Amino acid sequence: MNEPRTLLDKLWGAHLVRAAMPDAPAIVYIDLHLIHEVTSPQAFRALRERGLRVRRPELTFATMDHATPTEFQRIGGRIVIDDPQAAAQISALEANCRDFGVTLYGLDSERQGIVHVIGPELGLTHPGRSIVCGDSHTCTHGAFGALAFGIGTSEVGHVLACQSLLLEKPKSFAVTFEGRLPKGVTAKDLILGLIAQMGAGGATGHALEFRGRAVAALSMEERMTLCNMAVEAGARTGMVAPDETTFAYLEGRPFAPTGAAWEAAVVRWRVLRSDDGARFDRELRFDAAQVEPMITYGTSPGMGVPVRGRVPEPNGNASLEKALRYMDLRPGETLLGHPIDVVFIGSCSNSRLSDLRLAASVFKGRHVAKSVRALVVPGSQQVKRQAEAEGLDYVFREAGADWREAGCSMCLAMNGDKLQPGQYSVSTSNRNFEGRQGKGGRTFLASPLTAAASAVAGRIADAREYVS
Amino acid sequence: MSEPFRRLESRTVVLPTENIDTDQIIPARFLTTTTRLGLGQQLFADWRYDASGDTRADFALNHPASQGAQILDAGRNFGCGSSREHAVWALRDYGFRAVISTEVADIFRRNALKNGVVPIVLDAASHAQLVAKPSATVIVDLEQQLVTLPDGALAPFAIEAFARYCLMEGVDELQFLLSQDAAISAYEASIGG
Numbered sequence: 001m002n003e004p005r006t007l008l009d010k011l012w013g014a015h016l017v018r019a020a021m022p023d024a025p026a027i028v029y030i031d032l033h034l035i036h037e038v039t040s041p042q043a044f045r046a047l048r049e050r051g052l053r054v055r056r057p058e059l060t061f062a063t064m065d066h067a068t069p070t071e072f073q074r075i076g077g078r079i080v081i082d083d084p085q086a087a088a089q090i091s092a093l094e095a096n097c098r099d100f101g102v103t104l105y106g107l108d109s110e111r112q113g114i115v116h117v118i119g120p121e122l123g124l125t126h127p128g129r130s131i132v133c134g135d136s137h138t139c140t141h142g143a144f145g146a147l148a149f150g151i152g153t154s155e156v157g158h159v160l161a162c163q164s165l166l167l168e169k170p171k172s173f174a175v176t177f178e179g180r181l182p183k184g185v186t187a188k189d190l191i192l193g194l195i196a197q198m199g200a201g202g203a204t205g206h207a208l209e210f211r212g213r214a215v216a217a218l219s220m221e222e223r224m225t226l227c228n229m230a231v232e233a234g235a236r237t238g239m240v241a242p243d244e245t246t247f248a249y250l251e252g253r254p255f256a257p258t259g260a261a262w263e264a265a266v267v268r269w270r271v272l273r274s275d276d277g278a279r280f281d282r283e284l285r286f287d288a289a290q291v292e293p294m295i296t297y298g299t300s301p302g303m304g305v306p307v308r309g310r311v312p313e314p315n316g317n318a319s320l321e322k323a324l325r326y327m328d329l330r331p332g333e334t335l336l337g338h339p340i341d342v343v344f345i346g347s348c349s350n351s352r353l354s355d356l357r358l359a360a361s362v363f364k365g366r367h368v369a370k371s372v373r374a375l376v377v378p379g380s381q382q383v384k385r386q387a388e389a390e391g392l393d394y395v396f397r398e399a400g401a402d403w404r405e406a407g408c409s410m411c412l413a414m415n416g417d418k419l420q421p422g423q424y425s426v427s428t429s430n431r432n433f434e435g436r437q438g439k440g441g442r443t444f445l446a447s448p449l450t451a452a453a454s455a456v457a458g459r460i461a462d463a464r465e466y467v468s
Numbered sequence: 469m470s471e472p473f474r475r476l477e478s479r480t481v482v483l484p485t486e487n488i489d490t491d492q493i494i495p496a497r498f499l500t501t502t503t504r505l506g507l508g509q510q511l512f513a514d515w516r517y518d519a520s521g522d523t524r525a526d527f528a529l530n531h532p533a534s535q536g537a538q539i540l541d542a543g544r545n546f547g548c549g550s551s552r553e554h555a556v557w558a559l560r561d562y563g564f565r566a567v568i569s570t571e572v573a574d575i576f577r578r579n580a581l582k583n584g585v586v587p588i589v590l591d592a593a594s595h596a597q598l599v600a601k602p603s604a605t606v607i608v609d610l611e612q613q614l615v616t617l618p619d620g621a622l623a624p625f626a627i628e629a630f631a632r633y634c635l636m637e638g639v640d641e642l643q644f645l646l647s648q649d650a651a652i653s654a655y656e657a658s659i660g661g
């Protein structure tokens with residue numbers, strides 16, 4: 001009888017060009033390579049310098065999201081980018097895609113958006129695929145039972161040239177979420193709760209597999225939120241075994257197989273699960289029913305507490321003291337009711353249609369507090385169109401929030417959307433690092449429900465009081 | 469292609485903070501560049517310079533004793549966060565050739581190895597000794613996989629054989645992958661790709 005295998009074992013084994021040897025790591029084949037403007041120019045430059053071509057341009061897809069503004073004007077049909085450096089980066093991507101034969105969904109394409117939002121939405125992200133991108137949140141695609149992880153620019157070059165990477169196999173780590181999430185508590189709270197328990201480096205070197213009843217009950221978009229933040233626990237990736245929810249999401253999408261090929265694919269995908277009795281290097285159980293709306297108080301995603309909790313005592317932990325100084329928070333302070341200046345709803349963590357619906361459910365019939373600037377940024381142009389078809393944009397505007405073009409926006413301060421020094425923001429993005437949202441800016445990470453409720457209250461609020 | 473690395477003797481710069489993420493190493497606003505060059509200027513920009521752009525005397529990198537140091541010693545989970553290789557380019561451009569911590573984030577580690585920067589994970593006690601003695605002189609011996617601590621004790625560290633070989637010979641992984649073309653083509657044929 002064969003040894004029971006984990007999902008990771010199966011995904012890894014299926015992509016081995018060559019197994020690891022004592023003197024060389026495994027060579028792993030890459031099925032899908034996503035690229036964006038910020039981490040690819042130096043990789044293309046390396047190809048040009050060596051006279052190399054892109055080995056499989058048809059497995060490579062590009063978009064622009066990080067440096068692109070979410071408010072722009074057109075002159076003569078052409079989008080004008082004010083920042084000359086960002087404009088140069090965007091033209092470099094256009095030129096590279098043209099010269100190397102790579103499909104690009106640029107600002108003019110209705111398929112443009114945050115790279116981790118458009119992959120799944122276009123049906124490029126399939127169970128069983130190996131997927132990489134020069135971006136740490138590539139783990140988002142693991143929600144489909146794909147082997148998906150972020151790489152650096154040198155590795156972007158390797159994949160462009162060889163469609164392969166030299167890799168050490170991660171260790172396996174099963175996280176079983178029991179129970180069901182209570183009302184007003186979202187997948188974002190679940191993952192923030194897990195990271196608060198494990199710490200920001202708690203899963204370094206591991207691939208997390210999220211399983212259990214609470215995960216089975218999640219929609220694909222919620223699973224993406226969950227897997228999106230696996231890297232914030234230090235994990236190489238996070239994954240969920242594919243099931244009927246996965247297949248129903250994928251069927252009919254532009255790049256999903258059709259007809260007999262679809263039937264055959266589903267048969268292949270059904271076996272992508274950890275066998276009964278498979279052994280993991282580490283295991284953890286976590287009760288989803290006990291999770292409350294979460295909020296971070298520090299400068300690492302692991303510094304989080306339930307929204308009614310208090311800022312902890314550093315007890316001599318210099319890193320925590322430094323974080324509290326930066327955030328200008330005191331030990332023992334309650335976070336609920338803390339005044340805020342900005343609310344950001346967006347990012348590859350929470351900018352999909354269901355996230356916007358959650359936010360809109362709070363904004364409907366209410367108004368953003370006078371002291372707060374609220375920004376709602378759809379993850380892709382498709383999400384934007386869908387939201388507008390449902391009238392969500394109207395709800396946001398009526399409530400006094402800004403409704404923007406698709407992109408990373410205020411998740412990272414490199415496209416014009418940013419916090420001012422000292423400002424506090426409740427954000428649905430995934431990083432509360434110092435200066436992440438703007439130099440001197442202070443970030444509280446939370447769910448779209450908590451963010452919307454806080455926008456209305458003008459201070460950190462308990463979303464459970466705002467959902468019916 | 470990188471300068472071969474075998475043995476390095478240098479003073480350290482100590483940043484004991486845990487979870488130093490790549491946004492601190494190089495803030496996002498500097499990522500609109502299309503080259504790898506010149507990022508050392510912006511290394512740790514928001515910790516190194518004050519609001520008016522002057523260097524902050526209280527930041528370890530700015531101490532006189534830190535000048536010329538090639539080894540950075542940092543708190544647990546160094547290099548977490550964004551995959552930006554710019555973080556390693558900035559460290560390397562500034563002059564760092566080795567980073568020591570008790571835990572180094574995965575993507576940063578892989579990026580470092582590709583740019584001739586040696587990521588070293590030490591046991592907590594050895595690391596504590598380094599943290600307690602900023603600017604001490606330390607020897608990193610990649611061949612022996614040993615760090616000579618300020619008190620003369622030797623602390624071993626692990627590194628994959630292939631990564632060590634590439635660093636010591638200045639060999640570039642891409643060259644190796646390109647040489648595997650036949651195996652890659654055979655795999656592609658086997659999956660009908």
Ligand code: SF4
Nearest residue numbers: 137347348408411412
């Ligand atoms: S939304 Fe934020 S985390 Fe996601 S890809 Fe863009 S910058 Fe990275």
